[in-house]
Amino acid sequence: xxxxxxxxxxxxxxxxxxxxxxxxxxxxxxxxxxxxxxxxxxxxxxxxxxxxxxxxxxxxxxxxxxxxxxxxxxxxxxxxxxxxxxxxxxxxxxxxxxxxxxxxxxxxxxxxxxxxxxxxxxxxxxxxxxxxxxxxxxxxxxxxxxxxxxxxxxxxxxxxxxxxxxxxxxxxxxxxxxxxxxxxxxxxxxxxxxxxxxxxxxxxxxxxxxxxxxxxxxxxxxxxxxxxxxxxxxxxxxxxxxxxxxxxxxxxxxxxxxxxxxxxxxxxxxxxxxxxxxxxxxxxxxxxxxxxxxxxxxxxxxxx
Amino acid sequence: xxxxxxxxxxxxxxxxxxxxxxxxxxxxxxxxxxxxxxxxxxxxxxxxxxxxxxxxxxxxxxxxxxxxxxxxxxxxxxxxxxxxxxxxxxxxxxxxxxxxxxxxxxxxxxxxxxxxxxxxxxxxxxxxxxxxxxxxxxxxxxxxxxxxxxxxxxxxxxxxxxxxxxxxxxxxxxxxxxxxxxxxxxxxxxxxxxxxxxxxxxxxxxxxxxxxxxxxxxxxxxxxxxxxxxxxxxxxxxxxxxxxxxxxxxxxxxxxxxxxxxxxxxxxxxxxxxxxxxxxxxxxxxxxxxxxxxxxxxxxxxxxxxxxxxxxxxxxxxxxxxxxxxxxxxxxxxxxxxxxxxxxxxxxxxxxxxxxxxxxxxxxxxxxxxxxxxxxxxxxxxxxxxxxxxxxxxxxxxxxxxxxxxxxxxxxxxxxxxxxxxxxxxxxxxxxxxxxxxxxxxxxxxxxxxxxxxxxxxxxxxxxxxxxxx
Numbered sequence: 001x002x003x004x005x006x007x008x009x010x011x012x013x014x015x016x017x018x019x020x021x022x023x024x025x026x027x028x029x030x031x032x033x034x035x036x037x038x039x040x041x042x043x044x045x046x047x048x049x050x051x052x053x054x055x056x057x058x059x060x061x062x063x064x065x066x067x068x069x070x071x072x073x074x075x076x077x078x079x080x081x082x083x084x085x086x087x088x089x090x091x092x093x094x095x096x097x098x099x100x101x102x103x104x105x106x107x108x109x110x111x112x113x114x115x116x117x118x119x120x121x122x123x124x125x126x127x128x129x130x131x132x133x134x135x136x137x138x139x140x141x142x143x144x145x146x147x148x149x150x151x152x153x154x155x156x157x158x159x160x161x162x163x164x165x166x167x168x169x170x171x172x173x174x175x176x177x178x179x180x181x182x183x184x185x186x187x188x189x190x191x192x193x194x195x196x197x198x199x200x201x202x203x204x205x206x207x208x209x210x211x212x213x214x215x216x217x218x219x220x221x222x223x224x225x226x227x228x229x230x231x232x233x234x235x236x237x238x239x240x241x242x243x244x245x246x247x248x249x250x251x252x253x254x255x256x257x258x259x260x261x262x263x264x265x266x267x268x269x270x271x272x273x274x275x276x277x278x279x280x281x282x283x284x285x286x287x288x289x290x291x292x293x294x295x296x297x298x299x300x301x302x303x304x
Numbered sequence: 305x306x307x308x309x310x311x312x313x314x315x316x317x318x319x320x321x322x323x324x325x326x327x328x329x330x331x332x333x334x335x336x337x338x339x340x341x342x343x344x345x346x347x348x349x350x351x352x353x354x355x356x357x358x359x360x361x362x363x364x365x366x367x368x369x370x371x372x373x374x375x376x377x378x379x380x381x382x383x384x385x386x387x388x389x390x391x392x393x394x395x396x397x398x399x400x401x402x403x404x405x406x407x408x409x410x411x412x413x414x415x416x417x418x419x420x421x422x423x424x425x426x427x428x429x430x431x432x433x434x435x436x437x438x439x440x441x442x443x444x445x446x447x448x449x450x451x452x453x454x455x456x457x458x459x460x461x462x463x464x465x466x467x468x469x470x471x472x473x474x475x476x477x478x479x480x481x482x483x484x485x486x487x488x489x490x491x492x493x494x495x496x497x498x499x500x501x502x503x504x505x506x507x508x509x510x511x512x513x514x515x516x517x518x519x520x521x522x523x524x525x526x527x528x529x530x531x532x533x534x535x536x537x538x539x540x541x542x543x544x545x546x547x548x549x550x551x552x553x554x555x556x557x558x559x560x561x562x563x564x565x566x567x568x569x570x571x572x573x574x575x576x577x578x579x580x581x582x583x584x585x586x587x588x589x590x591x592x593x594x595x596x597x598x599x600x601x602x603x604x605x606x607x608x609x610x611x612x613x614x615x616x617x618x619x620x621x622x623x624x625x626x627x628x629x630x631x632x633x634x635x636x637x638x639x640x641x642x643x644x645x646x647x648x649x650x651x652x653x654x655x656x657x658x659x660x661x662x663x664x665x666x667x668x669x670x671x672x673x674x675x676x677x678x679x680x681x682x683x684x685x686x687x688x689x690x691x692x693x694x695x696x697x698x699x700x701x702x703x704x705x706x707x708x709x710x711x712x713x714x715x716x717x718x719x720x721x722x723x724x725x726x727x728x729x730x731x732x733x734x735x736x737x738x739x740x741x742x743x744x745x746x747x748x749x750x751x752x753x754x755x756x757x758x759x760x761x762x763x764x765x766x767x768x769x770x771x772x773x774x
Contacts, residue, residue, distance in 0.1 A: 021474070021478060023503070039474060039500075039503065040470070040471050040474030040475070040478070040500075041474075063470065063471075064470075064471050065470035065471055065474065065496075065500070081470040081496055081499065081500075082470075106495075108495060108496065108499060110499075124495075124499060124521075125495070125517070125521075145350070145351070145357075147350040147351075148361070148516075148517055148520035149341045149342065149350070149360065149361050149362055149520060150350055150351070150357035150358075150359060150360055150361065151357060151358050151359040151361070152350075152351055152355060152357050152358060153358055154358045154359075160361075162520075162521050162522065178521065178522035178523075179359075179361060179522065180359075193359055195359075201369075202522075203522060220367070220368075220369050220370060221369055268371070269369075269370060269371040270369070271369055271370030271371060286371075287370040287371035287372070288371035
């Protein structure tokens with residue numbers, strides 16, 4: 001669906017969309033093309049009103065079960081269930097990265113996030129993979145304790161290897177897992193879980209950094225916003241009770257609730273899946289509905 | 305201000321988008337407690353001798369707080385579809401339709417398959433399919449869903465190439481619109497399946513993958529009714545180190561994911577008891593000669609060898625060990641408790657033991673009836689893959705019966721089944737919906753496997769002094 005100037009436009013399979021189940025969208029700012037990650041049907045490029053379909057059968061795509069897609073320079077990066085594919089839009093060259101070409105203990109890639117100089121991949125069971133664009137080298141980040149059922153120390157590294165997304169903003173890596181959130185500044189790690197932070201749940205579907213101090217985290221029990229890293233200030237949005245008509249915002253320091261205020265957000269379910277920033281606005285995708293938070297300017301940290 | 309266009313991905317459908325007495329000198333705290341995931345005894349816990357972890361996972365039951373419970377049932381369905389995915393094509397040579405397509409002979413309907421989609425795990429998958437199908441047929445004989453709508457098994461082949469299994473799962477979830485899925489055997493394929501199930505929000509019952517990490521992913525849509533390699537490894541380690549007093553164990557395992565993941569818990573248990581492996585060697589699937597690895601192990605004077613791999617390779621390793629004069633204990637996984645293994649190793653098998661997820665010689669009335677029904681339907685004996693698939697499919701059918709046609713509610717019903725008594729015995733499900741019923745120990749005696757309970761092993765009732773070979 002496209003929202004533009006107050007109007008919605010949609011495309012379905014009847015309109016040429018190859019497959020209705022879409023896991024990710026990336027816009028190429030150079031060409032204006034849209035790239036779609038199709039779940040079980042490869043990827044598609046939407047350009048000039050037409051869809052071009054890429055699959056294992058007609059391209060160098062490593063697998064048709066695509067979980068995420070992003071653009072870095074001329075390259076389209078695809079996170080798939082069998083590894084990573086890269087498509088160079090200028091040369092038409094496809095490159096495949098799996099356990100034979102990258103430090104992958106598992107190759108089930110769950111998400112991709114491209115920054116100017118790095119591309120990050122959330123690898124299910126494999127932690128976070130970092131691609132250095134200039135050096136063309138890989139680096140991997142995993143849970144140092146090496147165990148699935150524990151986190152030995154809070155800040156020793158990635159909290160868990162079951163990662164769901166990565167976001168690199170202002171030289172800070174935010175990594176979400178189904179076991180909590182991690183922040184990495186290139187030297188120090190910080191772990192966040194539901195008992196020690198504003199996270200309402202450790203089950204984080206997606207995380208998106210807004211700055212070096214702030215990240216938006218889509219959990220199965222609401223949206224948790226780390227507003228200010230330095231003061232550990234959070235605002236968590238959820239439905240406090242199942243029968244509440246609107247969501248509440250809980251202002252927290254660490255896991256302590258300082259204040260709860262009502263909001264006018266009335267989506268029926270707080271299983272949050274995705275979040276995006278458009279200007280000052282924040283868009284939130286849930287298991288049953290989409291919300292737009294209208295911003296009045298953005299500033300880093302807190303004022304009071 | 306110029307508004308930027310916003311593109312929204314429709315990511316999901318529906319989006320606007322007890323512990324047995326301890327003996328053999330175990331520490332007093334060896335028994336599991338309420339803070340023990342996977343019934344892990346204190347002495348086997350990671351870092352248990354050094355540090356309390358900052359966080360323990362998998363102690364609270366997984367929740368699904370998302371949308372879906374309010375989705376109404378479809379007004380009309382001709383059948384209630386349940387998906388099945390497993391390796392069911394053994395080889396092209398079994399083809400009845402030529403090399404390009406073959407007919408599945410055990411399904412309710414005649415389905416033709418690409419003959420190249422073959423898997424060496426097909427003997428296991430076919431048994432699994434037979435067990436699942438028997439449960440469906442019996443449910444339909446009882447009247448089907450709500451007494452009038454038949455259950456229908458939608459079958460997908462898992463060809464062992466997990467790159468294709470994900471797509472097969474997408475097919476079942478969205479195009480076939482199944483209400484739940486049962487499958488599969490291979491650990492990698494099973495992981496792929498549940499990652500799709502998570503996004504498709506469809507319940508998955510696994511009855512065959514014993515990889516401990518399978519359920520350690522926090523996916524609230526996944527259930528497993530077979531005792532895993534964690535439980536089997538603890539029992540095997542208790543037997544090897546506490547009962548037999550062994551100290552020098554060497555490992556020789558398959559290099560594939562099954563060998564890599566399944567040996568983890570036994571290796572860790574060995575280390576934590578102060579007996580780290582002397583060496584851990586590997587082999588490729590399909591290898592037939594193991595002399596180089598066995599020569600090295602022999603030179604180390606190991607007092608036991610453990611393997612994790614498929615039945616055939618496990619048997620060939622043992623046979624070659626004995627031919628080389630290596631008479632030490634040989635341990636392995638449940639995959640070697642097969643007739644194929646016995647046929648290859650012959651009478652000079654020596655001392656052999658393996659973990660096993662249940663007692664297949666049980667005289668419980670449910671099990672006896674199941675064996676009779678299975679033999680009546682297929683003319684052959686069931687085994688573990690058939691029995692667990694039969695139980696798993698019956699759990700799915702019971703959940704669908706109680707919940708109606710709503711995937712989230714079916715999930716809730718399955719999550720509520722914390723205890724279930726099936727043909728494989730009483731099953732006890734933990735916070736991540738994995739069966740934690742005690743493993744059995746299969747000991748090879750006089751050419752056949754004899755099964756001992758956890759209590760038998762811990763109480764010293766396994767007679768290790770009697771001849772292990774005829």
